[in-house]
Amino acid sequence: xxxxxxxxxxxxxxxxxxxxxxxxxxxxxxxxxxxxxxxxxxxxxxxxxxxxxxxxxxxxxxxxxxxxxxxxxxxxxxxxxxxxxxxxxxxxxxxxxxxxxxxxxxxxxxxxxxxxxxxxxxxxxxxxxxxxxxxxxxxxxxxxxxxxxxxxxxxxxxxxxxxxxxxxxxxxxxxxxxxxxxxxxxxxxxxxxxxxxxxxxxxxxxxxxxxxxxxxxxxxxxxxxxxxxxxxxxxxxxxxxxxxxxxxxxxxxxxxxxxxxxxxxxxxxxxxxxxxxxxxxxxxx
Numbered sequence: 141x142x143x144x145x146x147x148x149x150x151x152x153x154x155x156x157x158x159x160x161x162x163x164x165x166x167x168x169x170x171x172x173x174x175x176x177x178x179x180x181x182x183x184x185x186x187x188x189x190x191x192x193x194x195x196x197x198x199x200x201x202x203x204x205x206x207x208x209x210x211x212x213x214x215x216x217x218x219x220x221x222x223x224x225x226x227x228x229x230x231x232x233x234x235x236x237x238x239x240x241x242x243x244x245x246x247x248x249x250x251x252x253x254x255x256x257x258x259x260x261x262x263x264x265x266x267x268x269x270x271x272x273x274x275x276x277x278x279x280x281x282x283x284x285x286x287x288x289x290x291x292x293x294x295x296x297x298x299x300x301x302x303x304x305x306x307x308x309x310x311x312x313x314x315x316x317x318x319x320x321x322x323x324x325x326x327x328x329x330x331x332x333x334x335x336x337x338x339x340x341x342x343x344x345x346x347x348x349x350x351x352x353x354x355x356x357x358x359x360x361x362x363x364x365x366x367x368x369x370x371x372x373x374x375x376x377x378x379x380x381x382x383x384x385x386x387x388x389x390x391x392x393x394x395x396x397x398x399x400x401x402x403x404x405x406x407x408x409x410x411x412x413x414x415x416x417x418x419x420x421x422x423x424x425x
Contacts, residue, residue: 142260144398145357146234148272151262160231164191166244167237167266170332170387179238183266186275189225189283191235191247193387196221206301208413209332209385210246215254215292222254223290225283229256236262236269240351245390249406255293261394264356297393299406300380302413306420309340315374316342319383319392320411327424332384335415337422339382345370347383347391363399376401382410 142150154161165188169175173194180190191197193210196218204211227233233251235244241261251259262269270276308314316339318325325344330336338344349366352358358366367376376396383389386408396404414420 141258142232142234143257144260144394145263146260147263148268148274151234151269152272152274154232154234160228162225162227162231162233163188164233164235164244164247165189165237165266166191166193166197166235166247167239168193168243169239180281181279183270183276183278184281185236185266185269186277188236188277188281190281191244193243193246197243197246197250198385206299206386206409206413207416208409210387210408210412212250212253212299212386212408215295218250219254219290219292222251224285224287226286226288227290228288229291229293231258233259234262235259236265238266240348240355241265241357241391241394242347242388245394246387249297249390249393252297253295253299254290255296257296264354267355297403297406299408302407302409302417302420305339305380305407305414306417309421313378314380315371315376315378316407317370317379317381317389317392318342318344318411319347319381319389320344321346321348324384327422333412333415335422337415337424338411339414340421340423342382342423343370345392347388350391350395357395357398360398360400363395364401367396367399367401376404379404380407381405382407382414384410385412386410 167179198210199213237244327337381389
């Protein structure tokens with residue numbers, strides 16, 4: 141069972157073994173959401189299903205569990221969608237994108253939240269798969285779906301709400317890590333949300349820092365040293381991750397687990413919910 145990363149070679153071996161595995165392409169462009177469908181049709185791993193950030197991995201329906209730009213759907217909603225594709229609780233799931241694990245981490249985390257541990261991110265993404273000669277298909281997908289029952293299990297990952305987070309800000313038992321780029325964190329620019337800045341006291345660790353020059357996750361040893369530097373003695377168990385809308389924060393969650401720093405929490409509402417909540421402080425610099 142793969143629960144964090146899976147290499148191209150490991151995925152090929154898994155597919156050849158005949159073991160049931162479901163692959164999801166989560167590719168997206170945050171500034172041009174319509175490009176997700178274009179990318180999926182242009183090239184994807186053979187047999188992959190699409191996991192669209194706006195259609196499948198977030199919702200603005202009344203059943204959303206949080207606020208912000210990409211609210212989480214209810215667990216029951218996600219489970220029903222996965223079951224409709226034929227996913228069972230016994231299957232290995234592999235998620236990938238072509239965006240430095242920015243988007244596929246969202247589905248990785250959501251499956252953990254549903255209680256499904258057998259989910260892994262394809263290290264290096266679609267680029268690594270193509271470079272290794274992996275089978276690719278193009279055009280509209282034509283899956284023969286066999287709906288299955290995907291049961292919810294106790295959550296393996298936790299999230300915090302704005303109402304839970306706000307009273308803890310500034311306390312020693314909370315460490316907020318902001319995964320956005322340094323300029324957005326400092327409040328020098330803000331291309332999406334109405335307010336620039338960051339949650340007071342938050343530390344900055346851009347999610348892009350987790351990858352090496354070839355687009356693969358850095359080694360556990362390197363990640364451990366880098367996060368130790370960011371934390372500067374703070375207890376990893378106190379960490380809550382956020383970004384702009386709860387998507388690109390997840391690579392930091394995965395990286396901390398790869399580094400042996402344990403399971404940490406997600407603030408899915410992130411900056412987009414925080415800065416739109418009246419009365420909450422915003423910092424710059």
